[in-house]
Amino acid sequence: MKERDNRLQQIRELIETSDVCSQNELVERLAQKGCVVTQATLSRDLRRLRINKVATENGYRYMYAGPELVTARDDSNDVAHHRAPIKSIEFSGNFVVIKTRNGYATGLAYDIDMSHSPLILGTIAGADTVFAIMREDADRDDVADFISDFK
Amino acid sequence: MKERDNRLQQIRELIETSDVCSQNELVERLAQKGCVVTQATLSRDLRRLRINKVATENGYRYMYAGPELVTARDDSNDVAHHRAPIKSIEFSGNFVVIKTRNGYATGLAYDIDMSHSPLILGTIAGADTVFAIMREDADRDDVADFISDFK
DNA sequence: CCATTTTGTGAATATTTTTGCACTACAAGC
DNA sequence: GCTTGTAGTGCAAAAATATTCACAAAATGG
Numbered sequence: 001m002k003e004r005d006n007r008l009q010q011i012r013e014l015i016e017t018s019d020v021c022s023q024n025e026l027v028e029r030l031a032q033k034g035c036v037v038t039q040a041t042l043s044r045d046l047r048r049l050r051i052n053k054v055a056t057e058n059g060y061r062y063m064y065a066g067p068e069l070v071t072a073r074d075d076s077n078d079v080a081h082h083r084a085p086i087k088s089i090e091f092s093g094n095f096v097v098i099k100t101r102n103g104y105a106t107g108l109a110y111d112i113d114m115s116h117s118p119l120i121l122g123t124i125a126g127a128d129t130v131f132a133i134m135r136e137d138a139d140r141d142d143v144a145d146f147i148s149d150f151k
Numbered sequence: 152m153k154e155r156d157n158r159l160q161q162i163r164e165l166i167e168t169s170d171v172c173s174q175n176e177l178v179e180r181l182a183q184k185g186c187v188v189t190q191a192t193l194s195r196d197l198r199r200l201r202i203n204k205v206a207t208e209n210g211y212r213y214m215y216a217g218p219e220l221v222t223a224r225d226d227s228n229d230v231a232h233h234r235a236p237i238k239s240i241e242f243s244g245n246f247v248v249i250k251t252r253n254g255y256a257t258g259l260a261y262d263i264d265m266s267h268s269p270l271i272l273g274t275i276a277g278a279d280t281v282f283a284i285m286r287e288d289a290d291r292d293d294v295a296d297f298i299s300d301f302k
Numbered sequence: 303c304c305a306t307t308t309t310g311t312g313a314a315t316a317t318t319t320t321t322g323c324a325c326t327a328c329a330a331g332c
Numbered sequence: 333g334c335t336t337g338t339a340g341t342g343c344a345a346a347a348a349t350a351t352t353c354a355c356a357a358a359a360t361g362g
Binding site for chain 4: 022023024039040042043044046047053
C-alpha cells in the first residue's frame with residue numbers, strides 16, 4: 001500500500017534527523033507532516049523497521065537496533081585467545097562463502113570491508129558465515145589467498 | 152556495592168544465554184538464581200547495562216543494543232540533517248552491492264523491497280551493506296538509477 | 303465477477319516499563 | 333557521636349508500549 005510505504009519513509013527520516021523519545025511524540029510529528037496514524041499502528045511500524053527504544057547517556061531514544069548489530073558487539077567481547085576464526089572458504093558463482101567459528105563472522109566481515117580490497121565488493125555476515133561478493137574479474141585463488149590472510 | 156555488582160553479572164549471563172522477553176520474566180529467573188529484586192530495580196539495572204528490548208523476527212528479546220553500536224565507526228555520529236545513506240553502488244553478476252552509512256542498510260533494504268520494483272527480486276542486509284538480486288533481464292544503468300533515488 | 307483470504311488499521315485494553323517518593327544503609331566531615 | 337550527603341531500593345502510580353478484537357480494504361483464485 002502506497003500510504004504505508006510513505007509513512008514508513010517519513011518515520012525513517014524523523015528517526016534519523018531528530019531525537020524521538022516516545023511513540024506518542026512520533027505520532028505528533030508525523031501528524032505535522034501529514035501522516036495521521038495511531039500509536040498502535042506506529043508500534044507495529046517500528047517493529048517492522050526494527051527501530052527500537054534504546055538507553056542513551058541521558059534518557060531514551062528511538063533508533064535502529066537489531067540482532068545483527070549486537071552480534072558485532074558480542075564479537076569484540078571475547079577476543080581472548082588467538083585461534084583462527086576462519087574454518088573454510090568456498091566459492092559459488094561470484095560468491096565467496098566463509099565459515100568461521102561462531103561469533104566471528106561479523107568481525108571478519110568488518111575486517112574484510114576495511115581492507116578495501118579491489119577483489120571484494122561487499123560482505124554480509126551472520127553469526128558464523130560471511131557472504132562476500134567478488135568483483136567480476138577477480139581470480140578465485142587470489143581471493144582465497146587474500147581472505148586466508150585474516151587470521 | 153557487592154550485592155548489585157553480582158546481580159548485574161547474573162543479568163548479563165542470563166541475557167546472553169537465553170531469550171528473555173520481559174523484565175518480569177527476568178525477575179523470576181534472577182530469583183531462581185538467588186537474586187531477589189523488584190522489576191523497578193531491574194529497569195534501572197538494564198538501563199545501566201545498556202540492555203534494551205529489541206524487535207526480532209518473532210517477538211521481542213532483551214539484548215545489548217545502544218548508540219555506541221551504530222556510531223561505533225566513522226561518521227554517523229554527527230549527523231545533523233539528511234545525509235544520504237547510500238555510499239556506493241556496484242555490480243557483480245546479477246548482484247547489486249550497496250554500501251551505506253553504518254546502521255542504514257536494513258532500512259534501505261526494506262525501502263527497496265517495499266517499492267516492489269520489477270528490477271529487483273529481493274534484498275538482504277547487514278549493518279552497512281545491502282545485497283540486492285536483480286532480475287536477469289534488468290539493465291544495470293536502470294537499476295543504478297532506481298537505487299540512487301533512495302536518498 | 304464473486305468468494306475467500308490476507309493485510310492494514312483504530313479503539314480499547316492488557317502488558318510492560320519508567321519514575322516519583324519515601325526510606326534505609328552507609329560514608330564523610332564536623 | 334551527630335549531621336549531612338549519597339546511593340540503592342521497594343512500592344505504587346504514571347507513562348509508554350504491545351496486542352486483542354473487529355472491521356474494512358485490498359489481493360487472490362476460482
